[in-house]
Amino acid sequence: MFKRSALPVLTVLGVILALWYAACVPMNSAWTAQQLARSGATMTVTETVGAAWSQDRPRLPAPHQVAVELWDTVVMKKITSKRSLVYHGWITLSATLLGFAIGTSLGILLAVGIVHSRAMDMSVMPWAIVSQTIPIIAIAPMIIVVLYSIGVQGMIPKAIISAYLSFFPVVVGMAKGLRSPDAMQLDLLRTYYASDAQGFWKLRLPASMPYLFASLKIAVAASLVGAIVGELPTGAVRGLGARLLAGSYYGQTVQIWSALFAAAILAACLVAIIGLIEKVALRRMGMRQ
Amino acid sequence: MIYVVFAVLLWVSGWMLNVRLANGPHAQSRSIQLLVPAIFGLTILLIWELIVRGLSVPLVILPPPSMIAGRFAGSLPILWQDFVQTFVKGALSGYVIGCAAAFILAIVVDRFDFLRRGLLPVGNFMAALPIVGTAPILVMWFGFDWQSKAAVVVVMVFFPVLVNTVAGLRDTSDMQRDLMRTYGASYSQTLMKLRLPAAMPFIFNGLKIATTLALVGAIVAEFFGSPTRGMGFRISTSVGQLALDMVWAEIVVAALAGSFFYGAIALFERGVTFWHPSQRK
Amino acid sequence: MVSNLVISAQNLDLTFQTNDGPVHALKDVSLKIGKGEFVSFIGPSGCGKTTFLRCIAGLEQPTGGQISVNGMTPEEARKARAYGYVFQAAGLYPWRTIGGNIKLPLEIMGFSKAEQAARVARVMELVDLSGFEKKFPWQLSGGMQQRASIARALAFDADILLMDEPFGALDEIVRDHLNEQLLALWARTGKTIGFVTHSIPEAVYLSTKIVVMSPRPGRITDVIESTLPKERPLDIRESKEFIEIAHRVRDGLRAGHQDDV
Numbered sequence: 001m002f003k004r005s006a007l008p009v010l011t012v013l014g015v016i017l018a019l020w021y022a023a024c025v026p027m028n029s030a031w032t033a034q035q036l037a038r039s040g041a042t043m044t045v046t047e048t049v050g051a052a053w054s055q056d057r058p059r060l061p062a063p064h065q066v067a068v069e070l071w072d073t074v075v076m077k078k079i080t081s082k083r084s085l086v087y088h089g090w091i092t093l094s095a096t097l098l099g100f101a102i103g104t105s106l107g108i109l110l111a112v113g114i115v116h117s118r119a120m121d122m123s124v125m126p127w128a129i130v131s132q133t134i135p136i137i138a139i140a141p142m143i144i145v146v147l148y149s150i151g152v153q154g155m156i157p158k159a160i161i162s163a164y165l166s167f168f169p170v171v172v173g174m175a176k177g178l179r180s181p182d183a184m185q186l187d188l189l190r191t192y193y194a195s196d197a198q199g200f201w202k203l204r205l206p207a208s209m210p211y212l213f214a215s216l217k218i219a220v221a222a223s224l225v226g227a228i229v230g231e232l233p234t235g236a237v238r239g240l241g242a243r244l245l246a247g248s249y250y251g252q253t254v255q256i257w258s259a260l261f262a263a264a265i266l267a268a269c270l271v272a273i274i275g276l277i278e279k280v281a282l283r284r285m286g287m288r289q
Numbered sequence: 290m291i292y293v294v295f296a297v298l299l300w301v302s303g304w305m306l307n308v309r310l311a312n313g314p315h316a317q318s319r320s321i322q323l324l325v326p327a328i329f330g331l332t333i334l335l336i337w338e339l340i341v342r343g344l345s346v347p348l349v350i351l352p353p354p355s356m357i358a359g360r361f362a363g364s365l366p367i368l369w370q371d372f373v374q375t376f377v378k379g380a381l382s383g384y385v386i387g388c389a390a391a392f393i394l395a396i397v398v399d400r401f402d403f404l405r406r407g408l409l410p411v412g413n414f415m416a417a418l419p420i421v422g423t424a425p426i427l428v429m430w431f432g433f434d435w436q437s438k439a440a441v442v443v444v445m446v447f448f449p450v451l452v453n454t455v456a457g458l459r460d461t462s463d464m465q466r467d468l469m470r471t472y473g474a475s476y477s478q479t480l481m482k483l484r485l486p487a488a489m490p491f492i493f494n495g496l497k498i499a500t501t502l503a504l505v506g507a508i509v510a511e512f513f514g515s516p517t518r519g520m521g522f523r524i525s526t527s528v529g530q531l532a533l534d535m536v537w538a539e540i541v542v543a544a545l546a547g548s549f550f551y552g553a554i555a556l557f558e559r560g561v562t563f564w565h566p567s568q569r570k
Numbered sequence: 571m572v573s574n575l576v577i578s579a580q581n582l583d584l585t586f587q588t589n590d591g592p593v594h595a596l597k598d599v600s601l602k603i604g605k606g607e608f609v610s611f612i613g614p615s616g617c618g619k620t621t622f623l624r625c626i627a628g629l630e631q632p633t634g635g636q637i638s639v640n641g642m643t644p645e646e647a648r649k650a651r652a653y654g655y656v657f658q659a660a661g662l663y664p665w666r667t668i669g670g671n672i673k674l675p676l677e678i679m680g681f682s683k684a685e686q687a688a689r690v691a692r693v694m695e696l697v698d699l700s701g702f703e704k705k706f707p708w709q710l711s712g713g714m715q716q717r718a719s720i721a722r723a724l725a726f727d728a729d730i731l732l733m734d735e736p737f738g739a740l741d742e743i744v745r746d747h748l749n750e751q752l753l754a755l756w757a758r759t760g761k762t763i764g765f766v767t768h769s770i771p772e773a774v775y776l777s778t779k780i781v782v783m784s785p786r787p788g789r790i791t792d793v794i795e796s797t798l799p800k801e802r803p804l805d806i807r808e809s810k811e812f813i814e815i816a817h818r819v820r821d822g823l824r825a826g827h828q829d830d831v
Contacts, residue, residue, distance in 0.1 A: 008407030016411075059430065119304070119311040122322065123329035133551035134544040135505040138520065141512070141528040142536045146350050149531070217417070225419045232512045233525055240422075248425035248513055256429075260422040267418050464657050467629055471655040473648055474678045482674065486665045564664035564706065 020063055021053070027060040028052040061254045069258040082238075085262045091239040092227045093266060095155045099162020100223040104216065106163070107170030114171070115178040115204070116196060128171050136164060137226065141233035158230035158239075165226040166219035173215025177208025206285060213278035220270045228263060240266070292343025296336045303332035352534040360534040361541055367523070368542050375520040376546045378435035379507035383442025388499060391447045392492070395454035399484075400476070409455060416448035424510040433514050441510040446499035453498075457491025458484050490565050493558040500550045504543065576640060576730060576762045577603040577626055583634030584621060584788075594787030595621045596632065601781065601790065605729075608756055608763045610773035611781045612819060613826065618788025619766045619781075623732050626764060627655055639730070651679055653730035654723030658738055660715035662707040662722075668694075669703035672722045679726055693721040696755060713744040717751075724759070731763045738768065746804060749775055753802060770823075771807055774798075774815050782819055784826020792822035 025048070032051045036043060043051065053062040061069075070085070077084035110128075114121045140161045147157040181203050189199050231241030240263045247256035307325050315321050334354050340346070341353040348356070361368070398405045424441050431437035461484055469479045511521025520539050527535040562568055584596040596618045603609050611619035624630040625637055628644030639647035647653065654675075662671045669690050676686045694700050697717040707715055716736055723731060737745045749772060756763060767773050773780050774796070782792040798811060806812055 005406045005410055008403050008405075009410050010407075012404070012407035012411055118316065119308040119325070122311045122316070122325040123307050124326075126326040127330065130548060133501055134547045135501065135508055137505050138508045138524055138540055138543050141525050142533060142540075145528045145531070146533070149349055221417045221419070225421055228419055228422060229509055229512070233528060244422055244425050245513070248428065251429075253426070253429065256425050260426070263422050264418045268414060271417050462661075464659060464661055468655065468657065468661060469678075470629060471627055471648065471653070472675045472678045473651060478678050482678070483663070486663065489665075562665075564708070 017063055020060075024058070024060050024062045025049055025052045028055050028058045031055065031059070057251050057253055059253065061257050065254050066257045066261060069254045070261060073258060074262070085240075085243070085258065088238060088240050088243050088259070089262055089266055091155075092158075092224070092231070092241065092263075095158035095227040095230065095239075096162050096220070096223045096270075098155065099159035099164075099226060100166050100220055102159065103163035103166030103223065104170045104219055107167045107219075108174050108212075110167075110171050111174035111178060112200070114175050116200075125175065128168055128175075131168050132172065136168075137161075137229055139164075140226065140229045144230055144233045158227045161230045162223035162226040165222040169215045169218045169222065170212075173211050173218075174208060177211025178204045180211065181207045206287075209282060209285065210278075210287065213274065213281075216274050216278075217271050220274055221267055224263065224267050224270065290343060292339040296339035296343065299332060299339070300336055303328055349531045349533060352537060356534050357537040357541070361538040364535065364538060368538060370518055371520045371523050371539065372542055372546060374435060374516075374518040375438070375507045375511065376504065376550075379438030379510070379519070380442055380503040380550075382435075383439035383507065384446055384499060384503040386439065387443035387446035387503075388450050388496060390443070391450035391495075392454055395451050395458065396480070398451075398455055399458045399480075405455065409452065412448050412452050412455075416452055420445045420448075421506065421509050424506075424513045428510070428514045433516055435519075438507045438510040438515075438519075442503045442506040445502045445506040449498050449502065450492075450495040453491045453495030454488065457488030460491060461487050489558075489562045490567070493554065493562060496554050497551060497558070500554055501547060504547050504550065508543065574605045575602055576605050576607075577601070577638070577764070579622075579625075579635070579637040581635035582622070582625065582632050582637055584618070584625065584630060584632045585634075596625070597787035597789050599635070599788070599790055601793070603762060603764070603779070605762055606760050607779055608777045609765065609779045609781060610777040611764070611766045611783060612768070612770065612773045613783035613791075613823065614785060616785035616788070617783040617826065618785070619783050620734055621788060622783075623734055623764055623766050626730075627653060627732055651675075651726055652728055653732050654726070654728045656716075656719055656723045656731070656733040656736045658735045660707070660712075660719040662715055662718060664707055667704050667706055668699065668710070668718050671707065671718060672725050675722060675726050681726070689725050689727075693724045694718075696724060696758070697721045698751065711744075713740050713748060716740065717748065720752075720755075724755075729761055731761050733763065734766045735768060736765075737772070745772070750804060752776065757800070770816050770819050774812055774819060775802065775804075775807060780815070780819055782822035782826070784823070791826045792818070794818055794822075 029048055029052050032043070032048060032055075052058070054065070058065070073083060073085040077086075079086045079090075081087065110120075110124070114125055143161055143164075144157045147153065147160070178200075185203060185207075186199070189203060194202070227239070228241035228244070231239040232245055236242040237246070240259050243259035244256055244263075247253065247259060307328055310316065310321055310325050310328075313321075337351075338353045338355055341351055394408075398408050421441070423444055424437075427440040427444070428437045431440050465483055465487075466479070469483055474482070508519075508521040508524070511519045512525055515522040520543055523539050524536050527533070527539070559568055579599055579601045582596050582599040583594075586593040586595055595616075599618070599622060611622065613619050621630060625632055626639060626644060628639075628648040637644060640650070640652050642650065642652075662668070663674070666674070672690045672693060673686050676689060681689070690703065691700075694703065697720055699714060699717055699721060702710065702714070702718075707718070710718065716739075720733075720736065723733075737748050740748070753776060765773075765776060778796050780792075780794040780796060781790055782794070783789065784791045794815060796815060798806065798815070
């Protein structure tokens with residue numbers, strides 16, 4: 001499968017890269033034109049293009065500028081330095097992981113409760129589904145500030161937002177998974193006079209694994225977004241969201257783009273790790289996708 | 290203190306009532322299905338009110354629902370203005386542009402297999418990223434007003450709708466496509482008569498996901514810069530002033546907007562995909 | 571007889587390349603089908619009967635030999651809308667009414683609205699589904715859906731009807747009923763029919779010619795010209811002649827199974 005898509009994917013990425021470089025020229029040249037008008041000099045086409053690709057604060061940074069900045073702040077700085085993207089990435093990541101862990105554990109527990117108690121199912125499930133249509137992320141600033149005022153700051157408030165965002169996808173997905181065995185399977189267990197608990201451990205839980213992993217991927221991406229957004233309201237100085245904010249305040253566009261790419265790479269890695277765990281787990285259970 | 294005791298009693302009795310209703314003889318009826326979560330929600334609201342008053346929780350931490358309702362009623366003009374700015378101008382316009390663009394690209398991608406094999410993995414990848422992070426860049430390019438928020442929404446809804454539409458267009462069975470071949474049908478005839486109708490359930494799945502993303506994108510984008518209007522703006526400034534009842538009032542607006550937007554698309558879906566097993570219980 | 575030849579296959583070969591080596595779906599298949607014949611193809615899985623039908627329809631490309639339909643290549647015959655195809659599953663669009671489903675090929679082939687309405691009414695009457703035009707497929711039983719699928723294949727008046735195990739998913743009684751109706755239809759319209767089936771009684775009951783095939787490689791083991799009269803009530807299945815022909819088919823199938831269990 002990889003061989004089939006390798007060439008098309010590379011082609012598409014190549015085209016995107018080419019379009020990006022091309023777009024830099026019109027986007028950045030306005031500033032160059034201004035400078036030229038002031039000094040009265042002129043530039044050749046090649047010089048204009050070259051200038052468009054190497055500005056200090058470009059409207060659209062060129063790919064190599066972003067790559068250089070990434071290399072600079074990830075590899076060339078010490079991890080403990082305040083300029084290191086690894087440092088900032090870790091700040092955001094720690095909140096993400098903590099929130100993800102809390103959110104998914106609570107989500108799984110609630111899902112188990114929903115599947116086994118009709119009262120819980122009928123009262124909570126509609127709200128869980130409705131909550132997916134509500135932009136919960138709007139609550140983020142409030143949570144940060146409220147907890148700040150009672151002395152809780154730093155990682156915990158961000159983790160709470162992350163937990164909140166990962167909670168509901170896991171509840172809905174896990175409930176769907178626990179309910180996925182068909183009537184025939186459930187009847188078979190009844191002929192063995194199996195208890196609810198036995199049915200849970202032997203049938204429902206294994207059957208829910210594919211659904212669980214699908215919602216874990218959504219949940220981890222949502223957790224990351226929650227942690228980043230959590231860094232915005234109080235003007236935090238540490239974390240990827242803080243770097244985004246600082247970059248936008250001071251007009252440091254290359255910094256913004258590199259922070260964004262770092263966040264993107266982090267998200268991709270997290271989803272990929274869960275995908276890997278999924279593959280191993282499902283293979284051991286004989287449920288190869 | 291008595292409030293707290295009352296709250297506990299209310300929780301217990303509400304729960305017991307729900308257990309009775311859920312396990313009772315009429316549990317399958319539509320009215321009970323609506324009543325149980327309604328009782329649950331109402332119980333939560335009442336307990337909230339009682340606990341906040343009973344324990345004298347400071348208003349800067351958690352205002353009681355009655356106060357929020359009062360603030361809501363008293364600030365309707367501001368709330369309406371914010372709603373129009375964020376939802377109508379920002380989220381809705383971005384939603385329409387983003388979904389239309391994704392739809393058109395999906396059809397182009399479907400036509401050319403090479404493009405599909407290259408773009409779909411990239412699209413799946415992009416759909417999982419924190420697109421919200423593009424907000425500062427788009428604010429820089431499009432300015433503070435609603436256009437940058439619409440731009441964020443376009444980027445956020447684009448990939449999920451693209452991925453879902455492409456998946457839907459491919460969902461026809463070999464047999465159906467063979468049948469079209471036996472009629473000597475052209476590509477566009479096959480597209481209009483078979484693949485687009487068959488893709489509708491997938492397309493609407495993407496459109497529903499996109500409604501939530503649109504509202505989230507518009508609100509969060511306002512955290513990065515906004516004129517003195519908009520739900521995100523109001524939330525962040527009210528938070529700064531510790532006027533939490535206003536924050537909650539805005540959240541209520543966001544919740545209503547989100548639910549109605551989703552509900553409208555779901556209603557539209559029911560009309561278009563009336564034939565799908567999931568729609569005909 | 572030559573001008574009456576509708577389908578003519580000579581030394582047809584179809585080989586797939588798979589990971590486990592080449593698969594000879596069809597090897598050296600030669601057959602002549604004349605106008606108005608009802609030809610059944612019967613054999614175990616993998617014998618190539620469906621593949622051969624698809625070759626006639628131009629849905630598969632043979633790797634060797636020749637095949638012509640109405641004097642043209644299958645591709646050209648398909649463009650000329652020379653045949654109607656009925657699949658194993660009804661495959662009706664759930665978002666169209668029965669009438670809308672039957673109109674599908676008519677819309678694609680460019681018939682006028684008035685023509686479409688007239689043809690729909692006519693073929694629905696042919697398969698005994700009049701009155702169900704406005705219903706949706708899920709409101710009909712399996713047998714009725716399959717009848718609608720046949721009506722759809724008849725709507726544009728192709729001379730040839732190709733049917734791939736159309737009644738396989740239905741129960742015995744419905745199947746008997748549909749077999750009778752199919753024969754009546756054939757008598758009324760005089761079409762040339764190619765019919766793939768798993769069932770020996772069905773093959774013998776319906777056909778004027780029975781082609782017995784066997785797998786690995788896919789080939790024709792026997793071609794039986796049926797001596798049964800054209801008028802066939804259902805109880806002809808108990809007659810001596812019928813049983814003899816059925817025996818011959820069974821022997822042909824057994825011969826093809828020699829290399830298996």
